[in-house]
Amino acid sequence: MTPQPPDPATGDTAADGPATDDTAADGTPAEGTGTHDTTAHNPTAHDTPAVELLGITKEFPGTLANDRVDLTVRRGEIHALMGENGAGKSTLMSVLYGMLRPDAGTVRVEGREAGFASPGDAMAAGLGMVHQSFKLFDSLTVAENVVYRAEPRRFGFVDRAAARRRVAELAEAHGLHVDPDARVGDLPVGVRQRVEILKLLHRGARTLILDEPTAVLTPAEADALFAVLRSLTDEGRTVILVTHKLREVMEGSDNVTVLRDGRVVARLRTADTSPDEIAAAMTGRAVELDRIHPPGTPGDDVLTVDGLSTDGVHDAQLTVRAGEIVGIAGVAGNGQSELIEALAGLRPVTAGQVGLSGRDITHASAARRRLAGLAYVPEDRHAVGTAPAASVADNLAMGHHRTSLSRKGVLPPKAVREHARGLVERFGVKASSPQVAASALSGGNLQKLLIGRELAHDAPLLLVEQPTRGVDIGAVQNIHDQLIAYRDAGHAVLLVSAELSEIRGLADRVLVMYEGRIVASYPKDEADERTLGLAMAGAAPTHSVEGA
Template identity: 85%
Template sequence: MTPQPSDLPAGAVEAPAVELRGITKQFPGTLANDAVDLTVRHGEIHALMGENGAGKSTLMSVLYGMERPDAGSVRIDGREVSFGDPGDAMAAGLGMVHQSFKLFESLTVAENVVYAAEPRRFGFVDRAAARGRVRELAETHGLTVDPDARVGDLPVGLRQRVEILKLLHRGARTLILDEPTAVLTPAEADALFAVLKSLAAQGRTVILVTHKLREVLAVSDNVTVLRDGRVAARLRTAATSADEIAAAMTGRAVELDRVHAPGTYGEVVLGVTALSAGDAVREVDLTVRAGEIVGVAGVAGNGQSELVEALAGLRPVTAGRVTLSGRDVTHASAAGHRAAGLAYVPEDRHAVGAAPAASVADNLAMGHHRTALSSRRGLLPPAAVRAHARRLVERFGIKAAAPELPAATLSGGNLQKLLIGRELAHEAPLLLVEQPTRGVDIGAIQNIHDQIVAYRDAGHAVLLVSAELSEIRGLSDRVLVMYEGRVTAAYPKDELDERTLGLAMAGGTTQRRDAVQDGDED
């Protein structure tokens, strides 16, 4: 059992909950961590920040036993440890909540929480004891959830609570949370922050790995910033600011939360009338005009992704009509949508947006092979492909060791830059873009935002789907909110605020369809 402060002899100093000393980890061609020190004390919420490739994920992988360091040591409660796998880390009191929840949707909350660590009676699983254990943990830590509810029926915020309860049931004293608010509404994020503060007050330790400055300032006690594999700053949250953290991450001043000026609207480029796509998308009406960015906000799972797939020709339309630049593309293929004037950045950059096994250069050529890089007898000119890749790599700051290497060697953020650059280079009348800056560092976010606005100002139409409300508010000329598969509210730029959007995302606001559809607020 870990000594509590009151258990220590007079004058004794409590050992840190987690201490990493001189952690160095090198991969072929990359020094991911370079003599990194990190100290996290009991009862502390410690934020770990940095740009893509700064070394955050590698450092946490070392701590959680997923990677072995080349040099350095790990100490838990003052005792040096060597983890061979995450099981060893869990046995030492560590627990990690990943971005992608690892739950069985067909099982109940209680069954998920106690899975592989079930209370038993006479050799059988004691279901009553399991439910009682979940109720006890939920009440103690402010994680209210019904033990008998099926996980598949729960909203994402409650599923996250189940993940935390799983760790607490297994005795986790230090919790590592990786981008925990990526799929939460503002209200759900605030509820999570309250839970984390309660856990810290009870002596638990939290390491928060995130890109979001707002949540760091709202909930953390201290911040460690990594840059290029090294510690760039150690900051006390109460004595720092978002600007200082951003400067430490990037090495330069960054303009945060910029709200771009509205565009100058032209003719309708995308027209959607009473569109349905199975049960996921129901009677959606919307328009996007040239010179306009229309944002779509909503909690994950409310039909945004399915709407985008239908508009890109990747999901069958069961009712309604879609026009692109005056051409009916309701039932057109993905290639037909592209030919009609669509550029598309999907949410899933690995499975849909890119071919990870193909080279960076070949990925950047995709979609351009019939236009700027027109093939000769079915073969693309290698010199033209390389020159095209070099231009886009430089323009969008894609960190690639060589264009000939597989796209799989890129970090998630750099793969996202690849997709953005490739699609903007099409100069298509309509850009359909999902989560354009997910997993992208602060400096690159500013560049991508500027590129999207410049695309709009060049006379193109943009339909933007994002879970980041600051991104929606900063870029959009008009915002639509989706709830349970329908567009339930619309707001012009001058009426946007986070509270209003958060209420609508939670289903608390419904507007008439005609107000949602025509977008003629101006």
Template identity: 65%
Template sequence: MTPTMPQQSPPPDPARRSDSESAAVLLRGITKRYPGVLANDRVDLAVATGEIHALMGENGAGKSTLMSILYGAVRPDAGSIELHGRPVRFAGPASAIAEGVGMVHQHFMLFPSLSVTENVVYGREPRRRGLLDRSAARARVAELIERFQLDVDPDATVRDLPLGVRQRVEILKLLYRDTRVLILDEPTAVLTPDEVDRLFEVLRGLAAQGRSVVLVTHKLGEVLAVSHTVTVLRGGRVAARIPTAEASPASLAEAMTGRTVELDVVHPPGSPGATVLDVEDLTLARRGGRPLVDSVSFHVRAGEIVGIAGVAGNGQSELIEAIVGLRRISEGRVRLHDVDITGARIAARRRAGLAYLPEDRGAVGSAPGASLAENLAAGFHRTSLRSRRGLLRPAALHAHARSIVERFGVRAADTRTPIRALSGGNQQKALLGREVTRDAPLLVVEQPTRGVDIASVHAVHAELIAYRDAGNAVLLVSAELSEIRGLCDRVLVCYAGRLLVELSREAATDARLGLAMAGEA
């Protein structure tokens, strides 16, 4: 689909102005080195007042480092920062926030058990006679909600809110602190299409009221839809600075990668064989309400990719958790190569031939504090990497990790690096590499390219197609309709805990998928 362009006229590109005071943010010559890595190499970035400025680049291009410097979490080795024409130096995030710079992280930092108001004012509570003034706090939060049209209930408990609304709470936290420069890191990664549209409305409203927004993202369509200016980093340097009205998906992709990139590739269909996964009447009960998953039946054959599409919260995540063993099944059966694994433990399912890349790579897919090599050894530690005495062999462990790093283009200084130190996209590539290397008959994969750059998306897709063509079965869950259409041989649409419709790849148009995702069979 052709992205829609911003409705309002973009402000002039601040990078083309000679007067530094015209920019809300001006970074000059920012340089940051880590052992073996030059993360930022004399980077200049200018963001105008009232501008939505997109920052793009491949994984490891230096975006996160640059934004961590602007947010005060990292100190540069060289360069300067100016806010509204005034030089500043940040001792940490607290001093950046005090100067009007705030950041909404990819993983929200909220207290689930507290209300929206309590989360927003936490740390800066209005007080009366030394105690929290709840009425004043609520009134202030309600006033911000109304002024910025954020559509949030100030009394709601955060744990009960959809992800898109939680993100608005994070934005409210910054507005409560009178943040003038907002950094959003991959803000749409966990949002539904409707939530993305609502977020863009919020960002446009913030810009119209004089706030400046830096949007860090990989998604070309979103950049073209909402930003005024795009800065592209490649290899730690500025590769391009383009007014959005003059950009195209192809030009941005080429700026990011340094070469021509074919977009929206539709891969040839597979050659389905025998059934590998058979799910029959699977139900996940829920107390006092409709089942989370209600009598779902489907199968996946060798040599095919079956996709599951659906708006978040319609049961697809719970369905996958039941198949891989993370949830107890209330009714129904799951068979893998005619072996009943309905009540099997996770380890037994993996031994039976199930590989799994979860949506939550941090909490479920990895041990964040462990090294890259240790994380990539999971699943191999009882077989090929184990010595005769039952201990892991360090040389084999690191050689195994290096083979995955090289094959999947994972950017890491060393295999001893903690996996949490890698960018999100590089973590994703590493974990996918671990699962694909197991060569299991069934690969269950959720959001395989979330947070992954354009070039790596193509590499990930090629790996999934190769895995399918090697005679394996792939069950894919993705929020990206272009990914579903480009990869899948069949598409199942999940709605309200049921599989509403099955579509062939020819029938799975955006319009048909959109209707089914909205509940129209």
């Protein structure tokens, strides 16, 4: 299928993109936005505002997404915009970028009032936006993506040599190392993000809006990104950073604005605040950050993997016991996803054996593995984990139709509704009704739905990838507590996460994958960040894999 051409000026298309944090795919607000009160104020040190949003109000049927929001971003700063899922962050940025028109309020860019009717208007005024879901053509090269619909021309034709030179010069000047001739579909996520930033720089963006830019990056890639962003602000450009990650905000931003329930509740100078203060502003309560949970009490083997090989994985050996969480760390693209897909029955096993509670499931279908006692939270919650067009209630019933909810092969509507209401309340899924479509939920609330559904299976084994990706701080704490409770109830959990702090906080043992192999295994008390980082780079001692 040929991809839909993006907006002529930006290379982006709001209509074709997936749901963002606070807005659904159709441009309506995601479920879970509202209003609340309280403010604090801390003026920034810079004199000339790059962006001013004054009294921005945006209302959708039944939801006040932004309530008289004021935001000032000074030239040459990294300004973090924070808030829980549904706080109104992405709605506000959509107003700034011309994807939505405000019901009230004023947008000013570099001192001039702006009434953007489209992202193209915003780009013409010097704005650029990198969305959570990259908008690139996999079949085209880096250079072709960067200059798409803004190509240099010679005698009326696209000058491909000039395009390559331009991209190479931009990449060199800004430390965004990419091969202009590389096919984008072959690039890792971190490099694709560089391509998105190069697109904006090629079009002359002076203010860059980045929506959850590190959600799919490793810690090393995130550090490299922030080095690039700081170099851009040193040149006088401005960065608005929409994120949940407190460590990155503390290390990389100059000022922070916090939204809660559609209103500004705090304006903070980063050097004068703390992660605890920001978290409390976001949630309205004290939040315990980066907890290291005590180890579990392992029992019998639940999952046994002996010499498993598949595309991208070679001779994997591991066990997961009842009452234990085993974490898998590794730089993205080193076989973690392929291993989990093979264990879940979504990828064929070419060698080796997989056992679940004493049963051989090596070549069993995904459905048979479910019935044998496997639950699965996939990395891609949109394409794999949920059915966006189906209701919240129907999504929460998936898998349960073969077990607890079914009555002689029939799903009683009352049982489905009661099941949904219980999980919505338990996991804090913000939805106006269990009958609303899952596509209307924000990304974080969709993740809560997926986690809740799989834990409710009460399966002996849970495979979980990126359990808190795109989820706000309060929900992260709840999900972590639920996973620990699941372990302590005697279940086995195999966890894959790009967040080393998450793995170190939850896992009783940590495995490290490098180039498709499990190269190291560490007990909880030896899995410090430096040790794991060396193993992830391929520098683990050869004997440390014993006991995996």
